[in-house]
Amino acid sequence: MLCTKRNTWELFIFIIFYRKESFKNINVKKFIHTISFFIISVFTLVSGITNNAVAQDTKIKGKILDKFSREPIPFVNIVYQNKRNIGTISDFNGEYFLETKSPTDSIIISYIGYKSQTIKVKKGQFQEMNIDLESDDIKLDEIVVLPGENPAHRILKNIIDKKEQNNPDKLDMYSYEVYNKLEIDANNIDEEFKKNKAFKHFQFIFDYIDTSAITGKNFLPIFISETVSDYSYKKNPKVEKEIIKGNKISGVANESVSQLMGQMYFKVNIYDNFIDAFGKGFVSPIANFGRMYYKYYLVDSALIGNQWCYQLSFKARRKQEPTFTGDFWVHDTTFAIKKLQVRIADDANINFIKDLVVNQEYERVDNDVWMLSKDKIFVDFNLSDKKVGFFGRKFTSFKNFKFNNQVDQVVFNEMNNILVDKNATEKDDEYWDKSRHDSLSAKEKSIYAMVDSIKEVPMFKTFVEIVTLFITGYKEFKYVEFGPYFKFYSFNPVEGHRVRIGGRTTYNFSKLLQLDAYTAYGFQDEKIKYGFGTKFIFNLAPLNELRLFHKNDLEQMGISENAFMHDNILASALSRSPNYKLNRIEEYLGYYEKEWFIGFSNRLMFSHRSIFPTDSVQFINFGSNDTMLHLRSAEVTLRTRFAYQEKFVMGKQSRISLGTKYPEIFVDFTAGIKDVIGSSYDYYKIRLNIRHYYNTYPLGYFRYVIDAGQVFGNAPYPFLELHKGNETYTFDELAFNMMNYYEFVSDKYVSLYCEQHLEGFFLNRVPIFRKLKFREVVSAKGVIGELSPENRKILVYPNTLTALENEDGKLKPYLEAGVGVENILKIIRVDALWRLAYLDRPNIAKFGIRVSLQIRF
Template sequence: MKKNKNKTKLILIIAFSTLAFTQTSIAQITKIRGKVMDADTKELLSFVTLAFKGTSIGTITDSKGEFFLETRGATDSLSISYVGYDPKSVAIRKGQYQEITIELKAASFAIEGITVVPGENPAHPILRSIIKNKWKNDPDKLESYSYESYNKLEVDLNNVDDKMKQRKIFNQFQFIFDYVDTNAITGKTFLPIFISEAISDYHYQRSPKVDKEVIKATKISGVKNESVAQFTGKIYQKINIYDNYINVFDQGLVSPIADAGLFYYKYYLIDSAFIDHKWCYQISFKPKRKMEPTFTGDFWVNDSTWAIVKAQVRLADKVNLNFVNDMVASAEYQLINDTLWFPKQISLFVDFNLTDKTTGFFGRKTTAYNKVRLKEPIQDTIQSLQSNVVVQEGALKQNEEYWNKTRPFELTQKEAGIYRMVDSVQNVPMYKTFIDIINMFVNYYYVVGYVEIGPYYKTYSFNEIEGNRFRVSGRTSNKFSKKIMFSSFLAYGDKDNRFKYGLGALYMIKKKPRQAINLEYKEDIEQLGQSPYALTEDNLMTSVLRRNPNYKLTLVKELSGYYQKEWFTGLSNTLNFSYRNIYSSDSIPFKYVSGGPELNKVTNFSLTLNTRWLKDEKFVTGEFDRVSLGSKFPEVNFEITGSYKGVLGSQFTYAKLHVNYYHKFTINPFGYTRFIIDCGKIFGTVPYPLLQLHEGNETYAFDRFAFNMMNYYEFASDQYSSITLEHHFQGFFLNRIPLMRRLKWREVTTGKFLIGSISDKNKKVLEFPYGMGEVSKPYAEAGIGIENIFKVIRIDATWRLTHLDNPNIEKFGIRAGLQIIF
């Protein structure tokens, strides 16, 4: 859809692609799911070893006695062994899904009496050796390396059953059910709906830091977009078992070999064997406590290097992670130069579901590593690449012969058919209608041929100035043009009996790196001093959630535009111009301090140059809009604004400097923090509408970027500094309270601080509205809240700490918000 036609199709793909955690050639996958029990007592048995006969492909049962196996390298029988029981072999059906229950007979033999002497858990000294040697075994600690990687990403619709097949909506899609399969991990049926593959050259250097990926070939079902193609590579899916915490959707999950692993896990030494002619130990682990951010699983470790050789981790039961019903990651390592165990194949499986029974999605990612080279100098041409991920020209056009030769394994018949199936689905009229409806809810616009109608949430609202406000708005669709977009709106209030309107045009000069021109004109009312991220005044939710009658709206006529140029990923400049007339009203009059007739309007023409820097930022780009996926680095914005009296009717000469710093970072295991610093200074003499009107909030909706206990027009400054600190504990405390942890609520705290001043010359231009003043005495507010209520609701209790004698203020308030978080 607009401006991001592929956005709806890719929501699940991108959510899954911000993660990640093996090489056979048989184009059949054998899937086994089952349990092992005592033949006499029917007790489920933990840590039973199962392996395909004649191979090293196998697994162990978990603490519940359950297991799963999924491989392209199966043989015709499965060998089972367990201390104290007779070994057993069972026949299996290659290339099929099967569920089996295995019963083991206890071995009968006589032994002499033994004495058990207490001592240290034998797994603990092994774990300490792993931790001690992480610095030399962690690939990220190497000086440099490079390799060729193969990545396969698949998204599947799960819990597909006969009832779904019989629904009328699928009458035109019956052919897709030929691709239904069963997942060995969950036992759920699924239907593949997306598949992508990529071949990349990856280059890493620790100092100076180089982290580059060149995608040589990529193949995506139903999507031909290079900005999407970059997410089929490896660089955005970094999960490293050697890290103390593995960040999954803002949750810092404790690695089983974390430095503090003994505090979180119980370990069991269960086996030892040769792997690649190296003696290795197998250790199983499980959480010590419920609902902590941990895994279950096992790993193999070499007894001389203490490097991980194989590992499989599974999300522990009831971890406080939304919409993720299950997650399994497995890793296999290869010996390089007889000293270093480097990743060979890493796989990730995620089950996205509201509940175990509802229809949801599987996300599956497999990465294979080939042609690994250590300590080789990285070419200057690679180091000089402006983006961390580069899609090579022609990467989307590689033929089938190339893929058959380059893939580390052959696709199954169903996997290969997904490309054809998805393309066929997109040609079905019902599919196009379905996508349009979904797009309407995701993007707030409904596509009708050459136009898009919306955003729908602005169709009706109400306020004290306009009464009932009705609005019709829209913009041209991608079908009209992929280079230029026109937009417009028309609104009417039945109380002021006045039409408002706006027109706009956006022209894309270049999409990568981004270069665009925008021009807009509007005649409408707006709330001065409102956070740019707040609910807009013509939003129905703003009308419903208002805590004060709003008489402070102001009529504004504005012609504005910008030229934006992105120099390379992360660095851009935007040159804005604004010709703006702000009109006085009964509630917000413009009266000279010196007396005389009231000023009808403030006219101002200004130019602003914005410089924005966000290192390693990632985007999903549509034809016009793009969605930022952020970065682990801070974002910095620096702006210079200037206006000169007499130019296009400007009434004042001034200059303004503005700096904003935003950083989101994790503090495992205590959650993550958002930190914002905002500073500005105005040089010259200006009336109060041109001062910095600090962002208040007169609704019950929580606004992260506003002062939630401050009123509009309460404080203004010509020089100011503010700090916002918001910390999300991710259930760190509530998860430890037996009854509360079932709710999966999460704690959040906020603190906001502001200090500023107004020079005497600016106080003498226009009389300030009632209640407005400066903030030379600092303003502060603090709050505590609970988020993740029903997975989408956040409620904050907020206290105003200073300026408690100001008129018409609240000292305490409850604010609520809707948010989708994992």
């Protein structure tokens, strides 16, 4: 688990801007890390910034209404008087926003059939200006409107017909230089917040509050980063490479974050049918089937630069679908997009995101290829309308375009998709002055000094320690940290009340070495349990580490890697029945893991395990009926793991995977060796595990897990495949939730788990559910396996444990299926599950309700 005070920045940035495939692979436990960002960022406001005023942009927000009917007027043109190229149009609600750094004192409002107005504005300030337009009493020649096709539809058809030739990704090869600037702001800072006692001696910081022209909310910048990189693309086979040349991040000096700041994680391609944002497949306004989701209007035509363009506006046909509202300009000859502004629909079924605005501009390079030249994204992230939230702002510009043979192809030979120059975070001010595509404002320059000073504020340091304890479970004391707190107390029928204390060393103790240990005591069995180990961390990216560990403790066999361990207080509290099936296990474990390149690694592991029987799980020799004192195994395992284009955020001694949109593949080869410190069995194992999800827009996304394995040779059932059961009230996606522990065993098996998240596709059509923003999910799980006659005759099996077969000995799969509703109160998922096979067995449930927590946008 990540244990560094600065990593909340990285995860929050990831959540705001990164892709769905990554986010879906972060479970609730990992997501808890991000909660700290919300709390910590509030306290970043009490930082030691310089008390100098900074110049502000001119920002205007408002609504255009008909003076007499009081109806909103869409498509009204609003431009600055001395900057006619800077302007906007009102949306379908008559609302608009406008912002500029250039000095200006007036705006012009114009619309056909209404009198134009020129209105004075205050320079360098935020103003809310609601404007009434009066109809223009002029006589027009008679206009005859003939029935026929909407002219906007004709233009849209041409756009779609020429999408392939205008889409930059149709090129065989291209490259360009990218400049990214990212800013995070705290918003909704009201008077009550300012009066908090924590800010008593820091009131001057509120002089830096600004106002968003988009939302009208006030905000205070708390984070800024800049990145300059070279990006290269090859179509066949599809390869993307990026070299991060320079990276400047306030408060952070972390190579993993440098990777996250690059172009490959911020791409919005309007030519795709679906635009992936926050795990949602938003329908592009120029999707091939766009007319099924949008209404289009031809608004205007004008000369932009030296190119004549049409302006089209659009809005969603139905409520709460993943759609946008906005407008775009399209070239009249090539029908390529010239510029656009899109904004998520007000009622889109998405959590925590109050607003998202994307502005893009394209330029025609070499009078041939249309390339994205500027890209701006604005996100308003709030848990509650009245609580402190966050803005995310990203500005990206592109230049130095090269195509096909002009591209340096050497970069495509690199193993990793993202390369970070070793001096990327050490570039001086002279480098940035020359490399920026756009200069920093005085306000932006002040953010660096503000955020870098956070770590010097005593109050901030104290608060970070509290948050670190909450999210990691450990209390840090410079060289050691104690925890985790959620394992301090638990209870079960074997141990009764159990207490545990443990800890590990920190980065301050050693950069290379980490030591950890714990001890526990059960008041019912009156036995001490313990574990201790060490880890040598040679490198984190690519990973290179050595781990040694020994433990003597109770363990529940036949549970998934996702399940809470028996000594977690949640496992005790959420158990559906008393668990007497815990075995004492004495284990010696060691492994060396080497990542050859990001996403591809090998782990060579040795383990020696002694498993001791209990009253509920005894080991009785099949032939002699003698009770065995223990079972011992010695195993050597070679694991190969491949996760193409996997991303990480790294701490000082550990890292968190942000996942990949490609399948994650594990292949294990294991050899059980006899006569190694008392081990008694020779056997071999092979296992294949594949985990993947893919988008099925507009029907959400599909997730599956395939697990298959075989044991060659003879081994007792604890060393075979004990199929993963679940005897808690929680939903475990990697276990059979209606199967009990110690119910089925195999030495050859194949299992499949699949789940379709429909993201409200059907429920959005039911008014009450549409308002609640519930989302439907369906799931199915199954496993089929064999058990050889030889492996049945080593130990007497417990009464509850059998092979996957019917009474005649023929193979019979285990199946279960369910339907669920997620996004209840935005974080709760409830599944109704049915067991579909082996319904006549004792002490099983044919139907059950399982609950889980999850964070989804």
